Amino acid sequence: MLNLIIYFNKVLKYVVLYTFISFLFPATAGSYEDFFKAIRNDEVKVVSNLLTRGFDPNTVSLNAEPAILLCLIHDSLKTFELIAKHPKTQLNVRNAHSETALMLVSLRGYTQLAKLLVSRQADINHTGWTPLHYAATGGHVEIIQLLLDESAYIDAESPNGSTPLMMAARYGNAKSVQLLLNEGADFEVKNQLGLTALDFAIQGKRPEAIKLLETAMKLANSDSNRTK
Known part of the structure; x- marks a missing residue:
């Protein structure tokens, strides 16, 4: 209010x-x-x-x-x-x-405009929702990579603790999920509702994202067992 x-x-x-x-x-x-x-x-x-x-x-x-x-x-x-x-x-x-121009062009997939804003020092990292959240939601891998190359915080938390990987898992696409996983996104972190990226994928009925996240979890568990 x-x-x-x-x-x-x-x-x-x-x-x-x-x-x-x-x-x-x-x-x-x-x-x-x-x-x-x-x-x-x-x-x-x-x-x-x-x-x-x-x-x-x-x-x-x-x-x-x-x-x-x-x-x-x-x-x-x-x-x-x-x-x-x-x-x-x-x-x-x-x-x-509370949306900036870079957030909106990232959501819509306007890659050239995103590059322009980044070149002009538009804010990439800030509290709350970030351009990376928006790019992940839209599944725009080129913009995701652009932002990560410019030091976007990969596990940035929204006001309720949701991360870009969570948004990609539910609303994006398999390529965006894979890219974030390859770049080291934390798939185990939970938001304030206790949900992980896998939970987001399940809720969104995204079979490809579910498979990618389950595979990442199995590999992590396998690596953990080998080091014990």
Whole structure:
């Protein structure tokens, strides 16, 4: 409830701000409208012209959505790339669900955009859900590998303790599970509900993931017995 109140207060603030700007600076208000209309229609030339004239790429919409994230809502990928490359863009801004641009492109499998954000030093590791969780959920192995190569924490824990391997086991695919296992993901760790990656795979009815995880467990037990 508190988060909802904060969100609506933020929306109200920008509505008041826009009304104030419209009254004092009608030309700026027009640019504001043009900017977000261009984002919705993926009109990259219009956005480019506005940015060249000094329009702030971090401007938020009337519903408090940051411009770079609004591009993804409307699948305006050319405009997203333009804004992501702008030196003043705040790449780690979050939406109402605490998601960043890198998290969202990782979930959708936009590999080139993920590479762009990583090259511009977008945050890879942070508390809570991470880009690696999202890439694993989507089963996007190229992005998973990209994030791991950039030192993404492989056993990062979500707010309830779920790891990327758990998400891959239930929602991703066999390739994403295999990659995470190959890279050393902990298949024995449990989340706050006491569930392991194997439990996630079983709940999701993912036979390939189940087989991979059971094989990993057998190999680990075999190695453990040999060292005794």
